[in-house]
Amino acid sequence: MKIRATQAIMECLLEQGVDTVFGYPGGTILNVYDELYRYQDRIRHILTAHEQGAAHAADGYARSTGKVGVCFATSGPGATNLTTGIATAYLDSSPVVFITCNVGENLLGKDAFQEVDITGIAMPITKATFLVRDARQIPDVMRQAFAVAATGRPGPVLIDFLKNVTAADQEVDYTFIPWRENRQSESLRVLTGSHEPKKPEPDDHDIEILRQMIAQAERPLLLCGGGVVRGRAHQEFRAFAEKLDAPVAITLMGGGGFPGDHPLTTGMIGMHGSRASNVACNECDLLIAVGCRFSDRVALDPATFAAQAKIVQIDVDRAEIDKNVTTDHHIIGSARRVLTLLNEGMSQYHHPEWKARILPMRAPSAAGTDARLTPQQVLETIRQRMPRDAIVATDVGQHQMWAAKYLHFTYPGQLLTSGGFGTMGFGLGAAIGAQMGNPDKQVFHITGDGCFRMNCHELCTVEHYGLPIISVVFNNGTLGMVRQWQNLIYGKRYSQTTLDRGPDFVKLAEAYGIRGFRVRSQAEMVQALDQALAAGTGAVIDCVLDMDEMVRPMVAAGSPITDFLLS
Structure with a gap:
């Protein structure tokens, strides 16, 4: 017609x-x-x-x-x-x-x-x-x-x-x-008129080679990348990890591909990766990376990355193979399909000595009871009170790394963050889209004061559509991640990173018809978050933090993964 x-x-x-x-x-x-x-x-x-x-x-x-x-x-x-x-x-x-x-x-x-x-x-x-x-x-x-x-x-x-x-x-x-x-x-x-496009079918011989490599490994490490999340292969990945009985490191984009609170999880890997993940990468004898492109924030120094290991890369995109890190073996195919084939008939392995070496390193530090508010206190408060299926959208910077470290993500699409392009201003728009697509879930927008200035105009969208998005602003009065580099690498020359200017985020929220809170202690954070959650409407919580809070650990760009500038 x-x-x-x-x-x-x-x-x-x-x-x-x-x-x-x-x-x-x-x-x-x-x-x-x-x-x-x-x-x-x-x-x-x-x-x-x-x-x-x-x-x-x-x-x-x-x-x-x-x-x-x-x-x-x-x-x-x-x-x-x-x-x-x-x-x-x-x-x-x-x-x-x-x-x-x-x-x-x-x-x-x-x-x-x-x-x-x-x-x-x-x-x-x-x-x-x-x-x-x-x-x-x-x-x-x-x-x-x-x-x-x-x-x-x-x-x-x-x-x-x-x-x-x-x-x-x-x-x-x-x-x-x-x-x-x-x-x-x-x-x-x-x-x-072409043949129906298909994801590449993994080669059976390639699968068998990996099975043999697994059987010979004594210190295997699994790396959960963004491809596990995009391919919704989380169930297959978890089954594989538990059969392999190996530590699991997670890239920033892999958040939600493997439960952050799972007994095998070692946390994030790379520039701001946990000690457990980075040391495991340095000492493993077999590294199996699923849906990971080995970006410069993960493989900071490709020449020394997983130097003791045979590296296996599983990816749906052939162009990613050997692009950043040279592999010993690779399998082309979707994460879900490859893992399904690997899981079929796979034996149950046990690596108690290897786990005993690595897993104790992941113990988190206590949140503390400092009179001044700390990033860990803010995120521990959120973690304890947010629904288990809540969605978290972040912007880019220190708050992004803190969120990845202290919040546990359990399913694909729970963490929304700009890992590749590193886009300041991504978070609030992403939170709006997530809330529209998941009206029954609570959505948090985790941001910094620098990033929030780049997207706070979207508060009018939050208010107009009645979205219960809670924006938590890590307000340290500076471009925190850039200042951290200036502090550690540039001789404390803080060139154009101090944000000594408006607006008042509480008044700004109120101008958009949204309730605003300012908190300076963990007790105030608890009270503000409880009120925001109970109201079921949009809110902005302005968290006043020390200007020199730092993301720990940290490895300098281009350095071996265990050369920590900050422990």
């Missing part, structure tokens, strides 16, 4: 199971928004304060639900405001379809008002970009975009429609394709 071009966009969204989009309208995308008005009973639109907030919200929705997120923006600055969010999703393999509209065909390439080549700009930070010049392409391109975003290693895709393509007189032939679990791959097969 023939339908309006913009109607085809909406119908294709419904095909893919989309019920929520995030965005900000403008001139060139008005035809799409006009159509969205007719679909408002089936597709909910969340209006953010800024396009970057919309991008992060769609990303947070995708990470927390396992679905594909969707974000709308107009041309020019509207589209370019998405780029930080697109890059954030790309570096962390989050499936989001970004839909923009550009000037009409007659103005393309003429430097028209709010014209920009967004497909060209976004090409290096997406899995694919599409510039749609012909309305007849809409159903095919829409389905293909969702297919690419979700298939294999997930990631963002951008579609840019010329404005004339979305005009009222444009009609297209449209046939409904029912939404189903394998909808992305099926759609792509139908559209392109």
Whole structure:
């Protein structure tokens, strides 16, 4: 049947199971928004304060639900405001379809008002970009975009429609394709005439080689990476870890892939990794990394990383193999599929001496009863009071590392953080997306005062939609992580990191119609958090911390993983 071009966009969204989009309208995308008005009973639109907030919200929705997120923006600055969010999703393999509209065909390439080549700009930070010049392409391109975003290693895709393509007189032939679990791959097969895309099937011989390596190992270490989280392979990973009976180190992006309070967990690995994880990496004789790309924050010095071990890398993306660390063996395939095959018929191993060497090192320090408030006290208060299934979205910096260290994440999508791109300003948008996708869960936004200045305008979104997001601000009056480097490496030359300026975050929260609290002790933190949780509405808790609090441990960039600057 023939339908309006913009109607085809909406119908294709419904095909893919989309019920929520995030965005900000403008001139060139008005035809799409006009159509969205007719679909408002089936597709909910969340209006953010800024396009970057919309991008992060769609990303947070995708990470927390396992679905594909969707974000709308107009041309020019509207589209370019998405780029930080697109890059954030790309570096962390989050499936989001970004839909923009550009000037009409007659103005393309003429430097028209709010014209920009967004497909060209976004090409290096997406899995694919599409510039749609012909309305007849809409159903095919829409389905293909969702297919690419979700298939294999997930990631963002951008579609840019010329404005004339979305005009009222444009009609297209449209046939409904029912939404189903394998909808992305099926759609792509139908559209392109190619074979149905599949995740690479692990090679049986490669599986057998790893089984033999495991049988010979005396000091194995498992590394849980972001691929376990993205692939929702947490159950298979846990079964494998328990059969292997080995310590498990977790990357920042692997948070939630393996329970943080499991008896085998050694905590985070890398620059701010725990002593247990870093020493285990240095002393193990077999390192099995699942869904980990060995970034420079994990393998700080590739030449000495796991120097005593045979390194095995399991990843769905062949391009990641041997990119940062040279491996002794690798298996190409999704984390879930590879682990399923490994678990089949795997013997139960026992490594008591190895565990006795490593696991005692993970003992956390006590929170203490200091009169002044400490980061550990703040997070211990949150951990003790938050529901076990609560979602935590962070920004980037010291608070991010403290949250990863002191909070225990138990399932994929529980921790939302920008690990690859390191985006200050990610947290509140991501929290909004997570809350929209998980209305029955409590969402916490953990941030620093520097980061909060970059996204606090989204408090209007929190208030307008009645979201019970609690923002906890680690307010130390400085760009804490940068100051920490200046303190330890740059001779205490604190160049432009002191944040001796407004706003008053409590008054700011109140200006947005949200309750604000300021706390200077653990007792005040307990009282404020209890009140915020009981109210069931949005809140901001401004935690006043010492300027020179540091994240411990710390290893300098490029150094061996056990060369701790701070113990």
